[in-house]
Amino acid sequence: MMDRRNVKNIIDALAIHQDPDSIRVLNEVGTNSSIDEVREMTSRALVKKNVHDSLEVVISNQGKGINDLSTLVAMSTINELLALDDKTEAIKILEDTVENHSEEEVRDNARSVKALMALSC
Amino acid sequence: MGSFSIDAVRERLFNSTKHEKVVSRTSNPFAATSFKGNVLTADVFETKDKTSFTGKLKASALVSSISNIGAKIRSGIESVAEFGKKVKDSVIGGWNKLNEIEISIANPVKTFKESWNAMQDNMIVNNYVKKEPAQLETMLKNELGLSVAA
Numbered sequence: 001m002m003d004r005r006n007v008k009n010i011i012d013a014l015a016i017h018q019d020p021d022s023i024r025v026l027n028e029v030g031t032n033s034s035i036d037e038v039r040e041m042t043s044r045a046l047v048k049k050n051v052h053d054s055l056e057v058v059i060s061n062q063g064k065g066i067n068d069l070s071t072l073v074a075m076s077t078i079n080e081l082l083a084l085d086d087k088t089e090a091i092k093i094l095e096d097t098v099e100n101h102s103e104e105e106v107r108d109n110a111r112s113v114k115a116l117m118a119l120s121c
Numbered sequence: 122m123g124s125f126s127i128d129a130v131r132e133r134l135f136n137s138t139k140h141e142k143v144v145s146r147t148s149n150p151f152a153a154t155s156f157k158g159n160v161l162t163a164d165v166f167e168t169k170d171k172t173s174f175t176g177k178l179k180a181s182a183l184v185s186s187i188s189n190i191g192a193k194i195r196s197g198i199e200s201v202a203e204f205g206k207k208v209k210d211s212v213i214g215g216w217n218k219l220n221e222i223e224i225s226i227a228n229p230v231k232t233f234k235e236s237w238n239a240m241q242d243n244m245i246v247n248n249y250v251k252k253e254p255a256q257l258e259t260m261l262k263n264e265l266g267l268s269v270a271a
Contacts, residue, residue: 009242010261013249021254029261038265 008041015045023054031057036070043073047080047090055090059110060097066109078113082120091117 011030014022023046030042043065046054058065058077065077081090094117097110249257 005238005242006245007261007264009245010249010257010264012242012246013252014254014257014261016246017250017254017257019254022257025254025258025261029258029265033265035265 004037004041007038011038011041011045015048020053023049023051023057026054027057031061031064036072039064039068039070040073040076043068043077044080047077047084050084050086050089052089052093055093059090059093059113060101060106062103062106066113067106074109078116081113082116087117087121 011026014026014030026042026046030045031039033039033042043058046058046065049055058081061067063069066074066081068074068077081087084090091114094110094114098107098114101107101110249260252260
């Protein structure tokens with residue numbers, strides 16, 4: 001099995017990086033990885049950033065974050081969202097996704113997570 | 122049928138050669154070495170008619186010596202028991218102390234290794250943050266190799 005220690009270190013560094021380009025790297029490289037573990041680490045990193053652009057990746061994109069086909073990735077992302085201290089931006093994006101997203105599946109997922117977020121507040 | 126007698130037992134035990142006949146046991150391979158030709162020809166039971174032990178002084182000395190031996194043995198056993206108890210108390214006390222101060226000796230090497238790795242990872246992450254995201258992108262791609270989906 002491949003040692004993902006350095007992968008985790010790089011993703012952790014991108015998670016706390018202040019440069020907005022770090023979101024692009026996480027989105028393009030991390031969330032498109034074929035390895036569930038890497039996608040999970042990336043989604044959590046994007047949630048931890050807790051900014052509009054990073055949250056949008058894991059909430060409104062089909063096949064990424066809460067919409068990932070892997071239960072491990074989806075549940076980990078939801079768990080990270082629930083653990084946020086400030087959920088304001090996440091709830092705003094969830095509401096927007098529920099109302100405006102073209103895909104019904106994405107809207108349903110956002111609705112469910114929004115309900116969970118409301119319960120955890 | 123013979124009856125059981127303590128005196129007979131003592132006599133047989135302590136003066137066994139006096140009562141046993143020497144019997145040649147050429148067919149017995151152990152006779153010449155282990156028992157030197159002496160074998161028990163009678164059991165420790167005797168009939169009512171036979172009284173083989175009468176000397177009071179001798180009996181008294183024997184009983185006394187047996188009593189002393191018993192006392193010594195008892196004393197020995199007690200000291201062993203006491204020693205065992207001390208060891209047990211010491212072990213239990215030590216174990217309780219370990220529990221009180223919450224020292225886990227289950228896998229200290231593993232715990233130390235994990236702490237050490239976590240500390241190293243923190244240092245590495247702090248160094249990586251100083252790099253440009255583009256550099257980190259290259260590093261991440263290199264680490265993932267072919268695992269990165271096109």
